[in-house]
Amino acid sequence: MKGISQPPEAVAVSTAPDRFGGLPVTSVKNVTIPTLTVYPPKGPHSGAALVVFPGGGFQELAIDLEGTEACDWATSKGMTCIVSKYRVPNSDDHYDGACDCHVTPKIRRALQDAQRTIRLVRSRARALGIDPHRIGVMGFSAGGYLVAETSNVFQPAYTPVDAVDQISSRPDFAIAVYPGHIWRGQGWDEDPSLHVTRQTPPTFIVQAWDDEVDGIRQSLIYAHMLEDAGVPAEVHLFAKGGHAFGLRPTGHPVSQWPGLAEAWLRETGMLPRPS
Numbered sequence: 460m461k462g463i464s465q466p467p468e469a470v471a472v473s474t475a476p477d478r479f480g481g482l483p484v485t486s487v488k489n490v491t492i493p494t495l496t497v498y499p500p501k502g503p504h505s506g507a508a509l510v511v512f513p514g515g516g517f518q519e520l521a522i523d524l525e526g527t528e529a530c531d532w533a534t535s536k537g538m539t540c541i542v543s544k545y546r547v548p549n550s551d552d553h554y555d556g557a558c559d560c561h562v563t564p565k566i567r568r569a570l571q572d573a574q575r576t577i578r579l580v581r582s583r584a585r586a587l588g589i590d591p592h593r594i595g596v597m598g599f600s601a602g603g604y605l606v607a608e609t610s611n612v613f614q615p616a617y618t619p620v621d622a623v624d625q626i627s628s629r630p631d632f633a634i635a636v637y638p639g640h641i642w643r644g645q646g647w648d649e650d651p652s653l654h655v656t657r658q659t660p661p662t663f664i665v666q667a668w669d670d671e672v673d674g675i676r677q678s679l680i681y682a683h684m685l686e687d688a689g690v691p692a693e694v695h696l697f698a699k700g701g702h703a704f705g706l707r708p709t710g711h712p713v714s715q716w717p718g719l720a721e722a723w724l725r726e727t728g729m730l731p732r733p734s
Contacts, residue, residue, distance in 0.1 A: 465491050465548055471519075480707030485523045486515060490547050493572040495579065497587065498530045498540040505537035505730050507593040508584075510576055510630070514600030514639075514703070517547050517569055524705040525599035525636075532706055532717050533597075536730060539589050541580055545572035545605070571617040573605045574628040582623045593729050595632035595660070600673060600703065603638025606630075607681060610659050612652070632729050633662040634720055637702055639673035641681050655684040661691040663723050665716045667700030693723050 466489045474483045495510075511533070513525040520526065522544065530540035546568040577594065584591040598606035610633045615624055641650050662685055666678040675696060685692040700713030708714050724730040 465489060468492070478701070479524060479703065479705070480709070482707065484521055486519045487522045487544065488519045488547075490520065490544055493546050493575075494544045495576050496542045496544070498527075498534050498542070500537045500539055501534045503537050504539075504588055506588070506590040507537070507595070507724070507729050508539040508541065508580055508587065508589040509533045509634075510541045510543055510573075510580060510594065510596045512543050512545065512569075512573060512596065512598035512602030512605040514598070514602045514637075515547060516639075517567065517601050519547055520544060521599070521703065521705075524703065524707070525602060528706050529597055529599075536721055536724075538730070539587055541576065543573060543576045545569040545576075569601075569605060570608050570612065573609050574612075574616055575624075577609060577628045577630060578623050578626045581626050581628075593631055595634065595729060596630040597634040597636065598638070599636045599705065600639050603635040603677075604640040606633050606635040606662075607638060607641055607650075607653055609633075610662065611655055613658070629658065630660050632724070632727060633660050635662060635664045635678070635681065636716075637666045637670055637673055637704075638664070638677050638681060640677075642674065642676045647676070647680060647683075649680045649684060653681075653684065655681075655688040655690065657689055659685065659688060659690045661727055662693075663720055664692065664694045665697070665713070665720070666695075667697045667702070667704065667711075667713050669699055670702045672702035691727075693719075695719055
């Protein structure tokens with residue numbers, strides 16, 4: 460960030476009576492210092508953990524709609540939940556081209572923070588009471604793209620700083636909610652930096668067909684990449700819901716997706732089956 464004057468981190472609250480369940484949305488802007496916030500499980504501890512990446516076009520973070528509210532759901536299912544407040548400076552300087560590791564130059568700082576968050580959580584698994592082999596990621600919109608990146612980019616996207624960076628950043632499961640940035644806007648071309656392989660974790664995808672921001676092709680393309688690589692996946696495409704529905708009621712069937720995600724987590728063994 461040298462030589463660039465950044466505005467201070469700020470919080471903004473917006474309302475849209477016909478969207479977001481009629482409730483306000485809190486966004487954090489100009490994040491230059493990444494943080495993670497841990498929410499312990501409510502009730503019986505499942506041993507699973509979920510790292511949540513809010514969306515916001517890599518310019519801001521919808522910290523409640525796509526962050527803390529996801530953790531309210533996760534902790535109610537017995538998971539430890541971690542909200543990643545990754546860097547989203549409101550400038551063109553949210554890329555880092557000065558990395559001496561073996562990755563493509565011009566790395567989005569959000570990916571660096573996402574990888575580091577997963578590694579930190581895994582390094583503290585014993586202290587947090589979680590299974591280091593049941594740590595997953597959930598992301599919305601731009602955060603859904605971070606889900607795809609962390610599911611496929613395992614080499615450090617930054618110069619390692621300590622022993623934590625020797626720990627794997629691969630999630631054990633992935634939930635992408637109306638993901639963006641995967642489709643590159645030409646035919647069915649996908650992001651060439653996403654190399655889906657058998658190492659990609661099992662993935663759950665949900666999106667609305669009438670998504671006017673990212674478009675259904677984002678999920679369709681990623682699902683096709685997962686199929687080609689033989690990665691187990693579950694995909695739910697709903698007729699209505701638009702974009703940024705989060706976990707709030709919409710009046711449409713798309714609001715059932717958290718229950719479907721829970722059933723998928725239990726079927727895959729990430730959460731225990733009901734006795």
